[in-house]
Amino acid sequence: xxxxxxxxxxxxxxxxxxxxxxxxxxxxxxxxxxxxxxxxxxxxxxxxxxxxxxxxxxxxxxxxxxxxxxxxxxxxxxxxxxxxxxxxxxxxxxxxxxxxxxxxxxxxxxxxxxxxxxxxxxxxxxxxxxxxxxxxxxxxxxxxxxxxxxxxxxxxxxxxxxxxxxxxxxxxxxxxxxxxxxxxxxxxxxxxxxxxxxxxxxxxxxxxxxxxxxxxxxxxxxxxxxxxxxxxx
Amino acid sequence: xxxxxxxxxxxxxxxxxxxxxxxxxxxxxxxxxxxxxxxxxxxxxxxxxxxxxxxxxxxxxxxxxxxxxxxxxxxxxxxxxxxxxxxxxxxxxxxxxxxxxxxxxxxxxxxxxxxxxxxxxxxxxxxxxxxxxxxxxxxxxxxxxxxxxxxxxxxxxxxxxxxxxxxxxxxxxxxxxxxxxxxxxxxxxxxxxxxxxxxxxxxxxxxxxxxxxxxxxxxxxxxxxxxxxxxxx
Numbered sequence: 001x002x003x004x005x006x007x008x009x010x011x012x013x014x015x016x017x018x019x020x021x022x023x024x025x026x027x028x029x030x031x032x033x034x035x036x037x038x039x040x041x042x043x044x045x046x047x048x049x050x051x052x053x054x055x056x057x058x059x060x061x062x063x064x065x066x067x068x069x070x071x072x073x074x075x076x077x078x079x080x081x082x083x084x085x086x087x088x089x090x091x092x093x094x095x096x097x098x099x100x101x102x103x104x105x106x107x108x109x110x111x112x113x114x115x116x117x118x119x120x121x122x123x124x125x126x127x128x129x130x131x132x133x134x135x136x137x138x139x140x141x142x143x144x145x146x147x148x149x150x151x152x153x154x155x156x157x158x159x160x161x162x163x164x165x166x167x168x169x170x171x172x173x174x175x176x177x178x179x180x181x182x183x184x185x186x187x188x189x190x191x192x193x194x195x196x197x198x199x200x201x202x203x204x205x206x207x208x209x210x211x212x213x214x215x216x217x218x219x220x221x222x223x224x225x226x227x228x229x230x231x232x233x
Numbered sequence: 234x235x236x237x238x239x240x241x242x243x244x245x246x247x248x249x250x251x252x253x254x255x256x257x258x259x260x261x262x263x264x265x266x267x268x269x270x271x272x273x274x275x276x277x278x279x280x281x282x283x284x285x286x287x288x289x290x291x292x293x294x295x296x297x298x299x300x301x302x303x304x305x306x307x308x309x310x311x312x313x314x315x316x317x318x319x320x321x322x323x324x325x326x327x328x329x330x331x332x333x334x335x336x337x338x339x340x341x342x343x344x345x346x347x348x349x350x351x352x353x354x355x356x357x358x359x360x361x362x363x364x365x366x367x368x369x370x371x372x373x374x375x376x377x378x379x380x381x382x383x384x385x386x387x388x389x390x391x392x393x394x395x396x397x398x399x400x401x402x403x404x405x406x407x408x409x410x411x412x413x414x415x416x417x418x419x420x421x422x423x424x425x426x427x428x429x430x431x432x433x434x435x436x437x438x439x440x441x442x443x444x445x446x447x448x449x450x451x452x453x454x455x456x457x458x459x460x461x462x463x464x465x466x
């Protein structure tokens with residue numbers, strides 16, 4: 001379910017909408033989206049405000065909700081030779097974090113996001129909302145087998161960099177111009193030792209103040225954007 | 234109120250704790266913190282698990298809560314000549330965002346955070362938790378008058394850079410080695426025109442993919458860290 005005008009617009013543009021539900025007020029306010037859906041052959045069904053409340057997971061529903069195809073792509077379709085930037089999440093537990101990182105990856109021009117191990121389901125409503133449409137902008141793949149995810153990145157010609165608070169290599173000293181897959185771990189536990197061992201390099205964000213760490217989403221934003229800007233320089 | 238072992242530890246280190254409340258279990262688990270509080274002349278009061286639940290704003294209280302001095306510093310004490318990196322939040326509404334940005338500012342070695350205009354109260358529990366102790370690591374000042382906040386930054390020798398989605402200047406093309414105050418606006422509305430006009434330069438984060446923007450906390454992380462790493466290079 002993609003909820004709200006922005007998410008519905010992105011889902012329609014991606015051609016993944018099965019059916020669109022709109023309240024009378026939302027249909028008036030977002031006539032362009034309703035027209036676009038009809039033009040694409042998508043069934044548009046009117047609903048009451050009360051039904052919109054029932055469908056919505058938010059406190060203030062916008063009255064426009066799209067039922068979409070599942071987002072999963074196979075690993076080999078998502079991570080392909082020629083990729084320059086891939087983000088791998090390992091065992092990330094919070095759907096808001098996963099969605100925020102998917103939005104960052106999209107903004108940074110990443111080629112794919114790999115949700116590996118026990119990472120949350122990207123179809124979770126909190127993840128969809130935090131991703132703000134980005135779920136429909138780049139390939140998302142779910143892979144239980146973390147070593148297989150890393151092997152696919154290596155096979156595609158990407159170096160695998162693990163974000164790790166105790167790494168020796170510092171982000172501002174590492175060459176980030178070559179194709180890179182960034183690997184981030186669980187919010188509380190970070191990356192397991194066996195995953196760290198399978199990556200090419202562990203990298204830490206330099207801490208210049210007294211904070212002991214950054215949270216997952218801001219750490220990912222710093223790493224992924226530092227890479228993207230270095231590659232575009 | 235600083236809740237949980239990490240926040241209490243940071244508050245004790247900063248010497249701002251008035252009184253410490255601990256359950257029997259937490260006193261055992263965090264004996265070092267209880268000893269440190271006593272050594273600093275802080276009153277330590279035992280509480281029941283039920284009282285801890287009552288004091289806590291979280292679902293799983295840790296049983297250790299410190300009542301602290303208010304964090305506000307006067308603007309002229311927080312933003313001083315010689316500062317190299319300052320973060321200014323204008324009308325930021327979400328306490329979790331404010332706390333996350335304070336944590337990022339601390340990690341990046343910022344000299345101060347200025348909460349300007351209608352920005353949320355940093356004493357809000359969600360802000361305290363998101364800041365993860367960083368509220369006690371660097372000076373925080375609250376200033377209603379946004380132009381006064383910007384003038385103080387300029388007077389301290391900082392260039393004021395406004396993060397703005399439609400700015401001409403791109404983050405990766407701007408010289409970030411000189412002392413800088415980063416200015417961020419409200420989550421939904423960004424920075425008002427009159428604030429933009431009063432800053433030295435509006436800067437946008439380059440968007441390499443299809444996302445239209447980043448959220449406030451990740452945008453701030455990218456801008457502030459890009460500055461910090463450039464200044465330390």
